Amino acid sequence: MSDDKSQAKPTPPGLYDRSGADAVTGVEIAALAATVIWVLLSGSYFIFGSFSDGAGLRFLLSFMVIVMPVALIWVAALSARSARIMRSESARLQAAIDAIRQAYVTQAQKGRNDPPHPTLVKRLDEIAAGQKNLEATLTMIGSTRMAEPAHPAAAPQTDIDDQPALSLGTPAEALQPPLSNEDFIRALNFPETAEDKEGFNALRRALKDRNAAHLIQAAQDILTLLSQDGIYMDDLRPDLARPEVWRTFAQGTRGRAIAPLGGVRDRSSLALALGRMKQDPIFRDAAHHFLRRFDKSFAAFEPNASDTEITQFAGTRSARAFMLLGRVAGTFD
Numbered sequence: 001m002s003d004d005k006s007q008a009k010p011t012p013p014g015l016y017d018r019s020g021a022d023a024v025t026g027v028e029i030a031a032l033a034a035t036v037i038w039v040l041l042s043g044s045y046f047i048f049g050s051f052s053d054g055a056g057l058r059f060l061l062s063f064m065v066i067v068m069p070v071a072l073i074w075v076a077a078l079s080a081r082s083a084r085i086m087r088s089e090s091a092r093l094q095a096a097i098d099a100i101r102q103a104y105v106t107q108a109q110k111g112r113n114d115p116p117h118p119t120l121v122k123r124l125d126e127i128a129a130g131q132k133n134l135e136a137t138l139t140m141i142g143s144t145r146m147a148e149p150a151h152p153a154a155a156p157q158t159d160i161d162d163q164p165a166l167s168l169g170t171p172a173e174a175l176q177p178p179l180s181n182e183d184f185i186r187a188l189n190f191p192e193t194a195e196d197k198e199g200f201n202a203l204r205r206a207l208k209d210r211n212a213a214h215l216i217q218a219a220q221d222i223l224t225l226l227s228q229d230g231i232y233m234d235d236l237r238p239d240l241a242r243p244e245v246w247r248t249f250a251q252g253t254r255g256r257a258i259a260p261l262g263g264v265r266d267r268s269s270l271a272l273a274l275g276r277m278k279q280d281p282i283f284r285d286a287a288h289h290f291l292r293r294f295d296k297s298f299a300a301f302e303p304n305a306s307d308t309e310i311t312q313f314a315g316t317r318s319a320r321a322f323m324l325l326g327r328v329a330g331t332f333d
Helices: 002-007 026-047 055-111 118-147 150-154 157-161 181-189 197-207 210-227 243-250 255-261 267-279 281-304 307-314 317-329
Strands: none
Touching (some): 026 055, 181 317, 197 210, 210 281, 210 317, 243 255, 243 281, 255 317, 281 307
């Protein structure tokens, strides 16, 4: 232990101490000596010389010859002193930077085993819980869609064949009651939780409608892909456009006239979605498929919807995904 202490390099004693920075050094002493010598030599020459002619001019020249070299000597001396001070300050600054760097590295090494900040842990838990809820909801949705075709298959084939309408080629969904706007809107928002019975009932009724089922499936796919990047529709707070703008969109208008529909302003979500759109062909295909389905379905929904229903439609998770992806795809440009 004593050997380690003897071999350790101590910190230079004057590294952080500026007490001796203003002391007289050899540069000042040499400048002072040169000044005295020059004054004595030049002064003795002019004092003991002859002042017969041109006394005024001789005095002026004498003064310049004596003073000017002295001034130059001290300028050089002060310049050398300033350079020395600058080198000393630079050494102290470098030592301080090295000490800060060493402290940072030590703290980083110690921090590897430290628990994360409680706020960060809470936020991560919230994100994980939201991901689990979304996965559970989407799983139940998928199981519901898989179970739907089983019900007609359970009926005897003879009963279906006995119906005159079906024998003439009428599709089975034509016998279903029309999907209400309320169920359509609730289905596009998807169930809030696993206990949202009304949401699941509306979703089941919507899945029996072919056009609504196509849009719901496309929305489910794109919401799942967005959640992989941590983009959740509940976190978005878009600026809602007026119903008149939505009706203009349903009538086929595109570009800047419907720009208020792109009310999503979350820069991080827009940047993540744009990067995924450029780099992931699967995500890009799913996004464009969803945008086409949304366009077609809303065009059919708008003529029979009131302004209140359009406002409710704009607040669904599917509509928020449309706002986000529409901005990324340039639909509102």
